[in-house]
Amino acid sequence: MSVDVSRPGVPAQGPAPATAARRTTVRPASAQADPAHEPRRTLSSVRVSDVLALVGSALGGVALTWTIFTQLAPFSGRLGAVVVWYGCFLGLYAILVSFDESGQAVKDRIAGAVVHSFAAVLLLVLGFVVFYVVVRGVKALVHLNFFTRDLSVTGPLEPLTSGGVVHGIVGTIMEISIALVVVVPLGLTCAVFLTEFPGPYARVVRTVVEAMTALPSVIAGLFVFSLYVLILGFPRSGFAAALALGVMMLPIIVRAADVVLRLVPGSLKEASLALGASRWRTVWTVTLPTARSGLATAVILGTARGIGETSPVLLTAGFGASTNLDPREGPMVSLPLLAYELRRIPEDAMIARAFGAGTTLLLLVLVLFVVARTIGGRGPGVLSPRQQRRAAKRSADDAARLAALAHARRRAEQAPVLQPWERDSRLDLAEHDLGQHGDGPHDDGPHGSDDKTP
Amino acid sequence: MTTSPAPPAGPSVPATTRPPVPDPATDERRVRPAGTAGAADRAFGAVARLSGTAVLVITGTVGLFLAVQAVPALREAGWGFVTTQAWDPGAGPFGIAAILFGTVMIGLVAIVIAIPFSIATALYISEYAPAGLKRTFISLVDLMAAVPSVVYGLWGVYFLQERAVGVAQWMSVYLGWIPVFEVPGRDPRDPLASLTDFKSSIFMAGMVVGMMITPIMTSIMREAFSQAPQGEREGAYALGATRWGMIRDVVLPFGRGAMIGGTMLGLGRALGETITVAMIISPVFQIQWTLLAKGGISVSSLIALQYGEAEGLSLSALFAAGLALFLMTMAVNFGASVIVNRSRSGAASEA
Numbered sequence: 001m002s003v004d005v006s007r008p009g010v011p012a013q014g015p016a017p018a019t020a021a022r023r024t025t026v027r028p029a030s031a032q033a034d035p036a037h038e039p040r041r042t043l044s045s046v047r048v049s050d051v052l053a054l055v056g057s058a059l060g061g062v063a064l065t066w067t068i069f070t071q072l073a074p075f076s077g078r079l080g081a082v083v084v085w086y087g088c089f090l091g092l093y094a095i096l097v098s099f100d101e102s103g104q105a106v107k108d109r110i111a112g113a114v115v116h117s118f119a120a121v122l123l124l125v126l127g128f129v130v131f132y133v134v135v136r137g138v139k140a141l142v143h144l145n146f147f148t149r150d151l152s153v154t155g156p157l158e159p160l161t162s163g164g165v166v167h168g169i170v171g172t173i174m175e176i177s178i179a180l181v182v183v184v185p186l187g188l189t190c191a192v193f194l195t196e197f198p199g200p201y202a203r204v205v206r207t208v209v210e211a212m213t214a215l216p217s218v219i220a221g222l223f224v225f226s227l228y229v230l231i232l233g234f235p236r237s238g239f240a241a242a243l244a245l246g247v248m249m250l251p252i253i254v255r256a257a258d259v260v261l262r263l264v265p266g267s268l269k270e271a272s273l274a275l276g277a278s279r280w281r282t283v284w285t286v287t288l289p290t291a292r293s294g295l296a297t298a299v300i301l302g303t304a305r306g307i308g309e310t311s312p313v314l315l316t317a318g319f320g321a322s323t324n325l326d327p328r329e330g331p332m333v334s335l336p337l338l339a340y341e342l343r344r345i346p347e348d349a350m351i352a353r354a355f356g357a358g359t360t361l362l363l364l365v366l367v368l369f370v371v372a373r374t375i376g377g378r379g380p381g382v383l384s385p386r387q388q389r390r391a392a393k394r395s396a397d398d399a400a401r402l403a404a405l406a407h408a409r410r411r412a413e414q415a416p417v418l419q420p421w422e423r424d425s426r427l428d429l430a431e432h433d434l435g436q437h438g439d440g441p442h443d444d445g446p447h448g449s450d451d452k453t454p
Numbered sequence: 455m456t457t458s459p460a461p462p463a464g465p466s467v468p469a470t471t472r473p474p475v476p477d478p479a480t481d482e483r484r485v486r487p488a489g490t491a492g493a494a495d496r497a498f499g500a501v502a503r504l505s506g507t508a509v510l511v512i513t514g515t516v517g518l519f520l521a522v523q524a525v526p527a528l529r530e531a532g533w534g535f536v537t538t539q540a541w542d543p544g545a546g547p548f549g550i551a552a553i554l555f556g557t558v559m560i561g562l563v564a565i566v567i568a569i570p571f572s573i574a575t576a577l578y579i580s581e582y583a584p585a586g587l588k589r590t591f592i593s594l595v596d597l598m599a600a601v602p603s604v605v606y607g608l609w610g611v612y613f614l615q616e617r618a619v620g621v622a623q624w625m626s627v628y629l630g631w632i633p634v635f636e637v638p639g640r641d642p643r644d645p646l647a648s649l650t651d652f653k654s655s656i657f658m659a660g661m662v663v664g665m666m667i668t669p670i671m672t673s674i675m676r677e678a679f680s681q682a683p684q685g686e687r688e689g690a691y692a693l694g695a696t697r698w699g700m701i702r703d704v705v706l707p708f709g710r711g712a713m714i715g716g717t718m719l720g721l722g723r724a725l726g727e728t729i730t731v732a733m734i735i736s737p738v739f740q741i742q743w744t745l746l747a748k749g750g751i752s753v754s755s756l757i758a759l760q761y762g763e764a765e766g767l768s769l770s771a772l773f774a775a776g777l778a779l780f781l782m783t784m785a786v787n788f789g790a791s792v793i794v795n796r797s798r799s800g801a802a803s804e805a
């Protein structure tokens with residue numbers, strides 16, 4: 001097919017009639033326009049008319065709302081005005097868009113506007129919750145005695161310059177530490193059990209643990225109260241509170257750790273087993289180090305949940321105004337419980353202290369969360385640059401050592417007389433050497449960092 | 455070698471083709487298959503199994519120990535425990551009818567508020583948000599899910615309740631013809647009437663709890679939405695779908711299981727929420743359909759509020775109420791996990 005380019009200005013008119021034998025295709029005129037005069041296409045997905053439609057309907061909504069509220073209906077109230085404005089805005093926007101778009105596009109625009117506005121409202125409100133509590137808490141936090149004193153000698157009418165929440169901070173830290181000491185080994189071992197020993201029994205354990213993840217905290221408190229205080233006869237104490245927090249955190253940690261451990265690439269474990277490592281050794285030197293950042297995240301997020309729970313402490317430790325360093329007996333208050341109890345005293349200073357305790361708690365959770373994000377940002381088996389350099393260096397060292405070992409072995413085999421027991425003992429030494437090496441610095445992760453999970 | 459159809463040529467032939475027999479004395483340690491290794495591995499297996507059993511026992515006996523303490527109260531109240539509205543253990547009749555009603559109503563109000571916000575936010579983060587801000591929003595929502603409930607409670611009591619009485623009043627005036635929004639004994643045209651009638655209501659408690667459970671629901675739904683297969687998304691676009699068309703026909707069907715499951719998990723948390731409700735609600739032991747009017751109760755807030763004075767039978771009654779809450783949340787959670795696990799997105803997601 002030949003294209004007739006000799007007649008630039010001629011519009012498309014089908015095959016030329018004169019040359020009957022030859023069919024000639026004529027390009028449409030638009031395609032032959034001078035490229036220099038072609039208007040530049042905008043690649044932006046935002047068009048001026050879209051923005052104008054949004055702004056216009058927003059302004060129109062304001063006008064309509066004003067009309068309704070002042071002229072037409074007996075409505076009042078700011079929130080009502082906002083709701084009515086939102087309705088007007090959506091209606092006007094739909095009408096505006098429908099002037100130059102199809103029905104599908106109108107739906108698309110409306111859905112986009114609704115999604116954006118709901119998300120914005122939610123994120124703003126959630127941000128505002130934190131902002132509000134912190135702003136009201138700062139009043140108490142600016143006095144340093146808030147972090148160094150307890151409330152043992154402070155009455156409800158004393159100003160903020162006296163007394164503080166140090167007993168709550170101490171109590172929170174002690175309770176959560178005891179809970180972690182009990183829960184972390186147990187929870188991580190259980191998670192290892194779930195992933196390494198799959199079977200009907202593990203499935204039962206996993207099902208129960210999953211159901212318990214959402215155990216109401218007050219139930220955990222009642223459980224420990226029933227078992228530890230009523231049946232075993234111990235007094236209510238910080239230790240009981242730690243147990244209650246532990247019962248609540250245990251399923252959360254087991255479940256999160258289980259998910260992380262399941263993500264460890266099977267090829268890594270198989271490589272370790274193929275090298276002759278035992279199961280226990282594979283878990284200790286391959287599986288756990290590979291998943292370390294994820295496991296730390298699991299523990300820290302579980303801690304953040306436990307640290308903020310009020311009702312287990314309320315039921316099992318109780319409220320006290322003075323610092324109690326003995327977790328075995330006596331009331332041991334925690335920060336959330338302090339916030340809950342203090343605000344029941346209708347005095348400004350006490351309410352400010354309640355907000356201060358809430359803010360302190362919020363800061364603790366924030367710190368835990370940031371730590372969790374920092375160390376848990378990478379997937380299992382993905383190393384930080386520093387870890388990668390260290391792993392590469394270890395690999396190089398290992399390679400050099402193995403080469404030297406092989407060299408030595410070859411020379412030994414070439415030796416004229418070698419009794420079997422001698423050879424055996426030499427191999428034994430070599431293996432021993434490898435094993436020793438594997439124990440120590442290997443816990444940074446596997447050498448191959450490119451074996452990521454899909 | 456052994457499968458060769460040729461008849462054995464003699465006893466000497468296989469012996470020569472076989473690889474040299476390893477000397478068991480030197481090689482035994484090296485060819486031993488993993489898993490049959492010595493005492494350390496057996497101990498490891500035993501410890502792992504033991505810890506699994508310990509976790510199973512701890513988490514599995516929660517209900518049992520609640521039940522043990524609940525027996526005296528249940529024996530005293532009999533079947534009336536489920537149908538009685540009053541709560542006067544030790545001195546009069548007691549039952550959980552009104553308490554369960556309040557618990558469920560608070561949960562429902564919370565869910566009704568949380569569903570649109572969490573779905574919209576999850577969609578926004580997974581579909582609309584600019585790529586650079588996505589991680590920030592994900593972190594923010596996850597962080598909000600970890601914010602202690604007492605913080606939401608403080609905000610609810612001192613900020614939201616003061617502001618939202620106007621909303622409640624507006625609803626009772628203009629929507630009062632719907633029975634649930636009616637506030638009895640109140641003249642909507644009286645401008646001097648105090649607004650405290652609207653405080654400490656089931657509606658207020660449900661609103662704060664709804665704010666509290668929204669982040670966790672958002673997080674679960676977002677996870678599922680963002681896993682909707684890229685190929686199907688592009689297919690929808692290639693067929694000419696708008697963005698909303700793609701979301702409606704690809705993302706939402708893919709994440710339906712997570713939406714239902716996440717909602718039920720949120721409901722489970724709302725049912726069990728203690729401190730926020732205890733801070734807001736003013737206890738009334740009566741089935742009260744008027745959600746906007748003052749008063750209501752939930753199981754967990756009942757336990758937190760009455761626990762201090764309870765002893766003997768009344769303590770046992772609290773345990774019985776706790777047992778009811780436990781069974782209810784377990785049922786909801788089991789339902790949620792079944793739905794999530796059966797859905798398409800649930801196979802890979804951790805929700």
